[in-house]
Every structure is written in C-alpha cells, then in structure tokens.
Amino acid sequence: MALSNEIRFSKKRTWSHDLPISYLMQQGVENPGVLSLAAGLVDQNSLPVSITKNAFESLFSDSGAAREALQYGTTAGSLSLRKLLLTHLTNLEQKSAEELGVTVDNLIVTTGSQQYLSLLGEVLLDPGDICLVAAPTYFVFLGVLQGLGARIISVDTDESGMRMDSLDSTLEMLESQGQLDRVKMIYLVSDYENPSGLSLSVERRKQVIGVAQKWSKQHRIHILEDLAYRELCYDGPVLPSIRSFDKTGETVILTQTFSKSFAPGLRVGFGVASKQVCAAISDKKGNDDFGSTNMSQHILANALRENLYYDHVDYLRSVYREKRDCMLDSAETYFSKFRNVHWIHPRGGLYVWMTLSESIETGFQSPLFQKAIHQDKVMYVPGELCYAFDQGIDSSEQPVIQKNHMRLTFGVQNIEGIREGMKRLSDAVKSFI
Structure with a gap:
C-alpha cells in the first residue's frame, strides 16, 4: 500500500502561517542596499561589550x-x-x-x-x-x-x-x-x-x-x-x-x-x-x-x-535621544511640505508613527511599499499590521483597518542612515502625493 505524503499539521500551525515578521526579514535579505527603518533592532555600536x-x-x-x-x-x-x-x-x-x-x-x-x-x-x-x-x-x-x-x-x-x-x-x-x-x-x-x-x-x-x-x-x-x-x-x-x-x-x-x-x-x-x-x-x-x-x-x-547596568541605561538614553531627535528633525525637513502627513513625537522607545493621506496605502502589496523597497531602497513597517482582525466575526462586520500609517524605527540606523532613510522615504511618498 502506498504511503501518503500528506502532513496533517495541528490547528496551531495553521493559525500561525504567513506571519508578517517573516516577510519583513525576507525583504531585508533579498533587497541588499535597502536602508531599514523597519527592523526593531537595537543600536549595534551601543551594545555593552x-x-x-x-x-x-x-x-x-x-x-x-x-x-x-x-x-x-x-x-x-x-x-x-x-x-x-x-x-x-x-x-x-x-x-x-x-x-x-x-x-x-x-x-x-x-x-x-x-x-x-x-x-x-x-x-x-x-x-x-x-x-x-x-x-x-x-x-x-x-x-x-x-x-x-x-x-x-x-x-x-x-x-x-x-x-x-x-x-x-x-x-x-x-x-x-x-x-x-x-x-x-x-x-x-x-x-x-x-x-x-x-x-x-x-x-x-x-x-x-x-x-x-x-x-x-x-x-x-x-x-x-x-x-x-x-x-x-x-x-x-x-x-x-x-x-x-x-x-x-x-x-x-x-x-x-x-x-x-x-x-x-x-x-x-x-x-x-x-x-x-x-x-x-x-x-x-x-x-x-x-x-x-x-x-x-x-x-x-x-x-x-x-551597577554597570544602570550606567549603560543612562548612556543608551543619550544615544537614542539623539537618534530620535534626528528622525523627528528629518521628518520635519522632508515631510512637512506634504499635505495631510503627520507624525507622533515619542517621549521614549524606538519608534515614530507616521500617518499619510488616507488615499495612500502603505501595505506590503501597495505601490508605495513596492516603490520604497525596489526603487528608493528604504523599508518601513506597514501600519495595518498593527491593527487586530477579529477571527470570531464575519469580515463584513470588521472595523475598517487603517491602511495609511507607517511604523518607523530609529534604533538600528546611525544618524547618517536615519537622515538618508527619511530622505529616500520622502522621495517614495512624493510620487503619490
């Protein structure tokens, strides 16, 4: 009797497929030269060696x-x-x-x-x-x-x-x-x-x-x-x-x-x-x-x-404060000229949340994301990934997921990389304004 090649995975495996973090990592690897404003990594040079x-x-x-x-x-x-x-x-x-x-x-x-x-x-x-x-x-x-x-x-x-x-x-x-x-x-x-x-x-x-x-x-x-x-x-x-x-x-x-x-x-x-x-x-x-x-x-x-840990945290705060300020200054320089574009000024953490005009979608399959990755060589996290989808109700009853946001991180890039990344991103967005 022939053996079946079918694998019957558990429901948990079925529920866990196609996670966005895997796609983001794949895009980073497959598109060399892309400046990542997406990866939630920490500053490489600040690690406590x-x-x-x-x-x-x-x-x-x-x-x-x-x-x-x-x-x-x-x-x-x-x-x-x-x-x-x-x-x-x-x-x-x-x-x-x-x-x-x-x-x-x-x-x-x-x-x-x-x-x-x-x-x-x-x-x-x-x-x-x-x-x-x-x-x-x-x-x-x-x-x-x-x-x-x-x-x-x-x-x-x-x-x-x-x-x-x-x-x-x-x-x-x-x-x-x-x-x-x-x-x-x-x-x-x-x-x-x-x-x-x-x-x-x-x-x-x-x-x-x-x-x-x-x-x-x-x-x-x-x-x-x-x-x-x-x-x-x-x-x-x-x-x-x-x-x-x-x-x-x-x-x-x-x-x-x-x-x-x-x-x-x-x-x-x-x-x-x-x-x-x-x-x-x-x-x-x-x-x-x-x-x-x-x-x-x-x-x-x-x-x-x-107490070496606490000294390191004080140092990190100064490093990230400078990088946050650089991203916010770059946002003002490159994005303030666009209508209906605004962003949150975070008092800590590693992220800046940017909102575009409602007519501009930012998802993986959107023209903006594709242009940013392949032409302008910059990557962000589409904001729509951060909104929940309730599996317990019909899709017609779901609240409308907002698709015009971007999560930007200043954690991994240096000051020059942040400035250049924000400039490249503004070039990509400019095409759709």
Whole structure:
C-alpha cells in the first residue's frame, strides 16, 4: 500500500502561517542596499561589550561560580537574579516590595519578554477566547494570539493611550452578546508603545484596573502590561506601572525585558504575576525548556549587582535621544511640505508613527511599499499590521483597518542612515502625493 505524503499539521500551525515578521526579514535579505527603518533592532555600536566581557571574566575567575553558570538552572530562574530583579523593580516603581505586594516567588525569568507573552497566552487562552488590545498595538503579539486561535478585539486610542470609555463600552457590548465569559485579557504596552510611541497616561493606568475588575463577573480578566521600552525614556522620568496601582496584585501581570535596555543576545526577560499564574507559567515552561539560559542570567546578575547596568541605561538614553531627535528633525525637513502627513513625537522607545493621506496605502502589496523597497531602497513597517482582525466575526462586520500609517524605527540606523532613510522615504511618498 502506498504511503501518503500528506502532513496533517495541528490547528496551531495553521493559525500561525504567513506571519508578517517573516516577510519583513525576507525583504531585508533579498533587497541588499535597502536602508531599514523597519527592523526593531537595537543600536549595534551601543551594545555593552566591555561590561559583558568584564562580567564574564569575573564569573569565570571563580571555578565554583563558573560551574554553577554552566549547569542547568531552575525553571523560575536564578534565585540570585530574581532577588536583584525585585530590587530593580522597586527602584523603578519607587515603592518597597511590601508596598507592591511582590516577592521573588512572583517573578519568573524568561528568554526575553516574548517568551513570557507566549507562555501566558498558552496558559490563559483557549481557542475562541478574547484578548482586548489597543488600536494600533504590537503586531508580533497579534501573531502570538492568532497562533493560539484567540479572538482579538481592538479598543480605540488617543494621545493618552487606550481610551477607558471605549474599553468599558466594548466590554459592555460583549456582555450584551453573551460573550463576556470569553474575555480573558486586556493587553497594554504602557510606555512608548510599539508601534505608536504613545504612553498610557498615569490617570488611565489607575482607571484600567477598575474597569477590568468591574467586568470580572464570571472569572478574573487579567491586564497584561508589556513594559519592553520602559527604561528608554528621553523626556521625563520613568512612570509608575499599571501593576503598581494593583493593590491586590491579582489583576495585573507585568513583563519586562533587558533586550532593549541592555543586550538582546542575552535573551533575558522576566514577568511578575500572582502565585497562581506563576505556577501555571512555571509548569508550562518546565515542559518547554527546564529554564532559560543560566549563563545569561549570571552575566546580567553581575551587571546589575555592580551597577554597570544602570550606567549603560543612562548612556543608551543619550544615544537614542539623539537618534530620535534626528528622525523627528528629518521628518520635519522632508515631510512637512506634504499635505495631510503627520507624525507622533515619542517621549521614549524606538519608534515614530507616521500617518499619510488616507488615499495612500502603505501595505506590503501597495505601490508605495513596492516603490520604497525596489526603487528608493528604504523599508518601513506597514501600519495595518498593527491593527487586530477579529477571527470570531464575519469580515463584513470588521472595523475598517487603517491602511495609511507607517511604523518607523530609529534604533538600528546611525544618524547618517536615519537622515538618508527619511530622505529616500520622502522621495517614495512624493510620487503619490
């Protein structure tokens, strides 16, 4: 009997196909000479080579410590690092661990915050469950949710972030449709959001907890607070997290990463959650990897313990502030002459959100994207990728996805590259004005 060559993939595989991040990477590789204002990478020259080298040498000067770093770690992460992370968190919040209601048992170290986002989705969301997100929001997390078969529903935003009146009315609508029981999560990037660069106002950080608790009628609706860019603040201080206003510590789940503020190659992030949620994540993580890279955790612990990390963050802020200002100045130089073109001035993070005339689409198949890539040799992230598509309703009932935005990043290019990239992009846009 002949064997069939058919492979029956899981539904999760089907839900995860054709992710936009793969296409963006492909375009970058296949079009050499393209200046990328798309890649959300960090500044190559600012990576902490000497700090990491010193931490490595310090670690390996003690054979016992070196062997510990080379051994398996624990699923939750190195206890010494988690103690340092607890201190790090209290410094950022300007509150004691007791005031925050957090101990080391509430912290889990992960392979970047992306793993924490993925693990949390796995333990909280069944296919058909609902996650509410800002419009726009981090498009890679939209891919995570899509891969879990979750429904993703957008909530309106303004210059102060997600609108609480819109969030409340969305939850009210879902209750009227008998779907409130499927709502599991509200996802927010509080500081300098990828892609918009906006931050949720402090007042709304307080309010969103009340909204989530108000509608937690049949089960707890969690707030997932993604603080990937928290420490990259250029105008003003670090803001208190949503989690810092959660008096019970049961509603908000917080995650941060050291990829943007230190080194993405170490792949270290962490999350803070209730002990119940931590237990669920730890069980899932134990099945996946037995624990994140032990060596990286020891290197980061050394940088935190010796205060080298904090010196590096101060340096990064100066580097990125200059690059942000360069991109904004270039936008003024090359785009201010165009009608109906405007952009957001971010106070931190790595992104500038630019809006074109409604008649100019920016998607992968649009004439603008194709011209930018192939003729002007510059790449951006189409803004439409950052808007949710609800798999649970008919396409005719979907809200109209805005197709005239671009996410631009100043992270990876140097000053000259930013200026030249913005000039090339303006040449591409000029053809469609």
